[in-house]
Amino acid sequence: MNTATISGLVSSRLNEGGTPTFYPYPEILAAVNEGQRLFCVLTLALEKQFPLLILANTTFLHLLPTVPDYLAPLRLTDTSSGAKVRPATFAELWARDAAWPATIGPLTRYVAAGADLVALYAQSAVPAQLMLQYAASPPLLVVGTDVPAIPPEYHQELVNYGIYRLRMVEGGAEFAATLPLLEHFLAGAQEYGDYMRARNVAAGYDTLPFELALFDRSRLVGKSKKK
């Protein structure tokens, strides 16, 4: 489905269609974009690669200025040697080398922390070329022909999410009636997140998606429905 189809479905299921009045097209688009972003952050559905040029003697860098759609690292590879740079924690680096922030040598470990901070061990004395494989945030859907970046079988979940979000403006019973649609959306995200987790484990990726099954969402999706 493309954006126009998804928006049309949202509109018709809200009993509008044709020329949306109460739920205008820009609002539908905003809701669908929000749904896609939430789906991607819950599942790490979108993977990309980016060649990173690391300046000589660099230990710390922030990725977002260079890779604006970066969410989380999946794999870092030293392009010159072809070897994978292994993930670590700061504590592991201190245990390994008491002077790690200033050590010069082959790049073997990295720490990803916070929204986009990366620490490299060891520093390279010359500029280094790395390949970053990362989970990405999706590009915004802007025009009707844009196709969501998430798998097609989950495009229907964007329709569900769109209806849920649009009826939030009304509140009360109208809004409560859409909570099963949010549950459907989250169940879809959980299903695909489970698939991505298994896939990431098999691929030896460094980050796994959030485990939605362990999050108690009963109050989020309307506890009274389960009584």
Add this chain to the structure above:
Amino acid sequence: MPLPGCDVQNVIDSDLWYRLGFQSQADLLAANWLTVGELYQFADDAVKAIARATSLFLTFDDSIAVSAGTAAYALPAGHIFTEGAWLVYASGGIQLLRLTTVGQLFALDAVWGTKTGAPVRLSLDARDAVSCVLYPSPTANATLAQIMQQTPADVAEGATALPLSPVMEIYFSSAILAAALSKESDSARPEVAAHLVERLGLIDAVIQSLWGEGR
């Protein structure tokens, strides 16, 4: 066109007025219910809350110059916690500083405040909440380097960009709406506000899973 990156202005200018039940931003302002300044204040509150609850704003800082004979230094503005710290000497040598509470310093050395030498510990509670103290007091100049969590500059009209992934705009739209819809008025929707608070809990959990918990 939305601004690049994570920008609170994108959240407020796009469709927040619609989600609050108004036909336009002008309509919202004419209702004398919420001001634009209030909306940015709600966003700022959310930034500060999430900066404490998670490690989102982790950064490397080497702005503190350590001088021989001075043990206490003001922490950088917005400092929340230190993940790790070390001294870098002019020779290039590095000394890891173990984070130590003042209680541990007293247990270690009853007269710790008078000791001088090459620092091996850093205390964040030996003086006040905005200072750090080296133990022993240094006898040589150096640079204090640290990996720390820091709140970004205040969010306000004209200062709205945040060093975060653009997906985090979901968090700020939920936070602003939750705060606005909780405000007492005929337009309040406490049931939606309560739902949005639950949503924030979900996003908080995702943030902590992907980018780290607070300390």
